[in-house]
Amino acid sequence: MVAPTASPAASAEPLLVIDNLGKRFVGVTALDGVSLDVRAGEVLGLLGENGAGKSTLLKILSGAQPPSSGTITFDGAPYAPASPIEAKARGIVTIYQELSLIPTLSVAENIFIGRAPLSGLGLVDWRAMRRETRAIIARVGLTTDPETPVSALSVAEQQLVEIARALSLSSRLIIMDEPTSALTEAEVARLLAIMSRLRGEGVAIMFVTHRLEEASQICDRVTVLRDGRLAGHMARDAGPIPIPAIIERMVGRAASELYARPTERHAPGDTRLAIRGLTTPRNPEAPNAITLGGVDLDIRAGEILGLAGLVGSGRTELARAVFGADPVASGSMTLDGAAYAPSSPHDAIARGIGLVPEDRKHQAIFAALGILTNFSVAALSRFAGPLGIMREREERRVLAEYRKALSIRMASPEQRIDGLSGGNQQKVIVARWLARDPKVLIVDEPTRGVDVGAKAEVHQILVQLASRGIAVLVISSELPEILAVSDRIVTMRQGRITGEMPASEATEEKLMALMALETREEATA
Structure with a gap:
């Protein structure tokens, strides 16, 4: 991957300014006094561990949640969207890790859903929609026929359709949440090249990722959150932002300590x-x-x-x-x-034999069920009594052992597993197999x-x-x-x-x- 040079299009004046932002839930402070800014024509990395507050910040910016304190200004005016629709109208679009496209609709229909161009008779102008779609997707290097169903596209191509839809909304700030998590190396390189091109066109990008190598290479600056608080800002100097320095800001200790093996x-x-x-x-x-x-x-x-x-x-x-x-x-x-x-x-x-599959969301967890059920599902015979009735006390006792041994952070065994961070979900799945004492x-x-x-x-x-x-x-x-x-x-x-x-x-x-x-x-x- 070739490190990009600093963007010549980057504006000296911030486009988005977040000042002393706070968000509190019952018994939990998700954000505490966070301040940052994003300039037009730059890529700002938003980094942090699971639970650092990144998702909460994105929800506030996208209009899905209001802040508890602090202020936000966008293009010099107060910014407090009441909904994602209002956020998009102001020029801020969020592309989430779980894509929001409708597989049965075409590329053109997905891009213009809810706002299709109309003819003089009030009917959908399909010719205009296809023409405008071709122009939009060309900006992101996609040559697919506008009438192609989204279900026929690769994950990388679907990601480009999401970006094209954001551009069709005349977005000035595009927030990308883990856009490369399911892409191959070649697809990642292509996406980062497109991000560099958009940056050169003056589009501001907030890039959220766990892949620090990508953040180091593509970002002009990074902002790091830790436990809901600002852990620091780092800017590109002569070369890529040093990954060990990013890790130390994220976790509060040197990177060498994280990978120390027995x-x-x-x-x-x-x-x-x-x-x-x-x-x-x-x-x-x-x-x-x-x-x-x-x-x-x-x-x-x-x-x-x-x-x-x-x-x-x-x-x-x-x-x-x-x-x-x-x-x-x-x-x-x-x-x-x-x-x-x-x-x-x-x-x-x-x-x-036990298997922890690569697709945790679709192949490993039962998202709507609690942690206890997800933990014991592969070892029901161990926890079932003579009449097939679950021995819940034993089930909870064993879960408590693995919770301590694996440092699983959770509120209670009844908590839905989809409320845990990705790392804690993975630990629950590993604990599931340990309860069976596998050979492989x-x-x-x-x-x-x-x-x-x-x-x-x-x-x-x-x-x-x-x-x-x-x-x-x-x-x-x-x-x-x-x-x-x-x-x-x-x-x-x-x-x-x-x-x-x-x-x-x-x-x-x-x-x-x-x-x-x-x-x-x-x-x-």
Whole structure:
């Protein structure tokens, strides 16, 4: 990623000024005396751990919540929107991590929903809508036909449609909340380039992200929140904003302390899971889907095996096959020396395999249910009495143990899990599997959407699991994470293993070379 130069379009006068802003809920102070400003033609990073107050600040700016104290001015005038509609009318648009597009409608309909251009007869002028859509999406580098259903677009393209919709509203400030969390590296680079272009056009951007490398590269300035208070402002100087300095502002301690691993590591034991020649069938309805092409892999008890690969390498497909979620065409697996061929996830769980999936929201948590239910759902037999009645006292006792051991921050076991931060949700999911005492735990993208402080806690938890003799398979798109937690690292490409090395010998450069290595089958294709 190439670091951008400071924006020549940046205005000397602030466009948005927040002064001594406060927000209090019953028993909780979410924001306390926060002050910041954003200038036209600059990218301001808003950074902080989960619970730092970022989401509350965004809700206030978007008109979803009023502040309890303080003032906001926008373009020199008082700003206190009563609704998101009013905020958009004033020129401030928020693009959330969970996109708000309607999949069944076209690109043009999504961009102009609720404000379609009309003909002289009061009917929708479809020709004008398509023409205006082409012009708007061209500004963000999207060449899709305006009549294409949004459901047919990739996540990255949908993100561009959201930005195009914001531009169609003549937005002067675009707030982007975790816009890159579900994008590939190439898509991230494209989005950051578009942000630089918009900045050059005088559009102000507030960029909220957990990916500090991106913030360091793209932002002209960053504002850091910690525990609802302002932790500091940092500006680009001759080069990118130093990441260690950002981390220290975010968590209140040096970055080197966050990734300190235990000096003593237990030696791995015998092979726990052995995979030989594993292949998966091709789906005629999804001809471009990744299939496994003869995977050989060993995972030992008490070991953290890192699995690295670019998007589409087959990492998640391997996890799903081992967990019994996807069918296997050929090959074999053994678990503690016995044949292992799960017919379903239920079968895999019964045999001692656990999976923390990459998509926490859709595949791991029951958002509308409480923490206690989410915790015990995979170990109901442990907490059920002879007649199938749940032993709630025991259920709560075990949750309390893991709450303390994993430092899960929650109000009560009855609290809805979607009210927790991403890091605490992840800890509850890990505790869910610990309640079953698994032989193998597969953790796919363990810290996706998790702040830097919680990342370090999750990494420490993985090390502790391995010390208990659990075989841990960690899949991550972040090479620094793979290097930080793994004992041994295996790389994949196009559904095949391309390399293996001890973590002590690995570097990002070596792993990238193996992840891009052409397989024998590709070379002869």
